[in-house]
Amino acid sequence: MQYIDEYRDKEKVVSLINRIKFISKKPIRIMEVCGGHTMAIQRFGIPSLLPDHIDLVSGPGCPVCVTSRAYIDQAIAYSRLPYVIITTYGDLIRVPGSSSTLDKEKATGADIRIVYSILDALTVAKQNRKKKIIFLGIGFETTSPGTAAGILKAQMAGLFNFFVYSAHKIMPPPMKALIDQGVKIDGYIGPGHVSTITGSKIFNFIPEKYGLGVVISGFEPLDILQTIYMLVLQYENNTQKVEIQYSRVVKPEGNIKAQEMLDEVFEMRDDWWRGLGTLPESGMAIRAKFEAFNAEKMIEVEVENTREDKGCICGSVLKGINKPSDCKLFGKVCTPSDPVGACMVSNEGACAAYYRYKRTDS
């Protein structure tokens, strides 16, 4: 078993779709809140396989997309300091700031290095003791435990030239905010990799308080179709609850060791989300105990005034109110090679996924 091909069997896809068509009577609008799902759904062309009355919309699940422009501007300002090396995941590098990108800064001489893991950033810190190494920590509960591990390792190794600039966020607050702000959805495809860490319980408030179903899904076509089947079944029978389709990886309690690491290093703070605004207790700040590794506290920098782009409707795309193809700039002014907004940069961004798989109609 490789855990990939088994979940792409064509005949099984057809059976599942028939089963969905068989049970689905009422129109239903299902939102995915994980960029990985957005990408997989577009890649495998899932919307075109479903009956018209099952509508799939993307939500705020691409970390790069929800990150504020002010964060990018500050990262750019850091990169201009002569004694700083920026280490970052590749996704962030082309995200437009107010007047530049990390990519452009790199081209003009800033020391910016793309890393696959925070562990590689620690190696950079070890090899460059006279420089200050700043790691750009973005991502949800899937990614933040790695950052916590990195900070703990830096402390153990006495790497006091290593800093994290955290924009880590957690997933439940935007899922709550979307419903509170009146976005019409009938069920959530739950984020599989976030839930690997958090477990499924953190979503219980969604059926309990709002009566919507959440099915935590894997990322292969059969996973996603089975999840849609489970959501439709819940909706038709009025039995909305939290279920785990991705049970080969997600446990109800999640990964306790990772949760403990997160709790040791981070505390919750209010944070700003593109499209949704400031949401209470939705971001992760580095605890005072680890202040020595907190770029925001330790490295002073002057940042230009942030200016947002006119015309980009990325915010309402992230809320599922608009599809990327509703944007006037989509595919014309704004393309993956010359992105205007963050949703066109990251592979997981809805605009980039729609563009890549040429789905302007769905």
Place this chain on the structure above:
Amino acid sequence: MCLSIPAKIESIDGETAVCSVGGTTYTASIQMLDINDLAPGDYVLLHTGFALQKISKEEAEATLELFDEFETFNEKLDQEEIKSGQRIV
């Protein structure tokens, strides 16, 4: 970035494991998992250099069995369609 991939553990050395995906090998930290519960041949979910969870073979098989049930259901539908001469779905 949120991309996480199933990878096979080839060997374990303390808190790190050499894992393979297709033909490529990666060194990954397994510090977030119960190391005593891991052995070469196991699959883990890999994300930004860390193994986030061991993939459960039993659960994976259970899910695949469910898909077979869907297939059986589908065949039943087909037969009914042939019998009744009517399109059901």
